Amino acid sequence: HGDHVMAVNDLKPQNVEEAYFFISRSTRKEVKLTVCRIPHSDTFHVKGCSC
Structure with a gap:
């Protein structure tokens, strides 16, 4: 969608798999x-998004 995840809970992931790992743990x-x-870029939406 054109969005880049820069940090998860203030931790900077090296790749998508690491970002998912931070979230899952x-x-x-x-x-x-x-x-x-x-x-x-396109707007990032998740299931149930209210925007």
Whole structure:
């Protein structure tokens, strides 16, 4: 979609697999994602998105 995950819970993943690993191993109720948006790219949506 043109979005780049820069960090997961303030940890910088080296690749997509590591980002998924950080999310799956999190013990927090919520996960913080830092995303870099490429100008004029498609909007990132998830299932149940309210935007």
